[in-house]
Amino acid sequence: MTFSTQTLTGILCGTLMQTLVWAQPSHPPLSIYASAYGFSTQWQDQKGFSPLSYALDVPYSNSLDHVKMAHTVYLDVAKGPLGVYYDKQYYKASVDDRIEQFPARINVKMARQSIGTYLKVHDGQRSLDEPFLTLAPTIGVHLTEIDVDVKADVMGQTLTASRSASWHEPYIGARFAYNINRHWVLFGQINAGNRHSREQVAYVAYRSKLFNQPINVRLGYRRLDQKHIKDDFIWDITEKNLMLGFSIQLL
Known part of the structure; x- marks a missing residue:
């Protein structure tokens, strides 16, 4: 079973339509958040293919010299404890x-899209001041x-x-938010896919x-580990990102 970009987009649209059905006048209301980030990147990896195989390491200090584009866009739609989200990372x-x-040379x-759903199993919110x-x-x-x-x-x-490669993988994970006060909040997220990917994200927001x-406004850190081997192509990478961005509530 494979998922193309079109299939993922269809799933997302279908899920969003179902979410909009929830948007009745009754409590709780529907909420929509959109986010955008830019990031610097450090690579530690071993990847290659025949007849040219290579190891590649790019530290943060050289990130601006080598990375031509690096951004993330994120959309979150929620009603009550249930929500869906779409995330796209590109560099x-x-x-x-x-x-x-x-x-x-x-x-x-690389483009990495994620679509998922979450359910709040614990929500201690009473006041943003607490x-x-x-x-x-x-x-x-x-x-x-x-x-x-490679040349x-x-x-x-x-x-x-x-070489070009694409693959999909189901994943499970968890996300948390810790409200410090009305202005400051900490966020974190982890997930693990069934094809060797691991991702950890943490950031502070004002x-x-x-x-x-x-x-x-958000400042954070993300680490992504991926391993994909097919025929003579190897993609075995550790990517570390320093992120700066913002999130705005649309609804």
Whole structure:
């Protein structure tokens, strides 16, 4: 069983339509949040393919030199304790490195989409002025799409190779939020897929208002571990992100 981007989009639209059915005048009301982040990236990985195999490490200090684009968009729709969400991470990078002793350029594009649902099993909220904790297990599907191009100068000859890969994996996880006071809140999320992916996210947010709409500014950290091997293509990566973004309540 495989999931294409179109299938995931269809599932998302269907789920959102079902969620909108909940939006009756009765309590609790429907809420919609949209978020956007930019991030710097550190890679620690071993990936490659025949005839060009390589190891690649990019520290934070070189992130701005190599990463051409890195962003995340997020949508959350909830009614009462039940919610659905969609997340898309995208980055594009170009790295000058060496394969064996030969100079090489490695171009990488990665898009990772996630769709999931959650149910709050604990919600201690009474007042935003008081500390409280919310906890919700999550379940969903990740879809990862990767394009890698490698070009190396070997003894006066230019060798090129490219590979594309895509795969989906169901996952389970949990998310929590700890309200410190009316302005400050801590968020965290973890999930594990059935094809070796692991993700941990943590950030702190400051609540405010923009044009009378609730908004919060977020600073956080994400770690993603993935391993995908198919034929002669290997994608075995640890990605660490420092994130800065915002979230706004649309409804």
